[in-house]
Amino acid sequence: MELLLLQLHQLAMEFVNNGVMSQGLELFDLAFDLDDQIFTIREALDEIEKTIQTLTDLAPDPDEDYENGED
Numbered sequence: 001m002e003l004l005l006l007q008l009h010q011l012a013m014e015f016v017n018n019g020v021m022s023q024g025l026e027l028f029d030l031a032f033d034l035d036d037q038i039f040t041i042r043e044a045l046d047e048i049e050k051t052i053q054t055l056t057d058l059a060p061d062p063d064e065d066y067e068n069g070e071d
Helices: 001-018 021-058
Strands: none
Touching: 001 021
């Protein structure tokens, strides 16, 4: 993805700063593709976060001393 972001930056620079209008279609196609990939990654991370939160909710209260058998 890093290379795709660098490619997007290069295309945007050519399109915006240098007026290379022929790069427009490739620029916008790549931007939409990256947007889709980021959305998919974000959804996956949300699911991972939910699972981790479920696990951390099971953790004992850090203020209680469970090692010494105190409640």
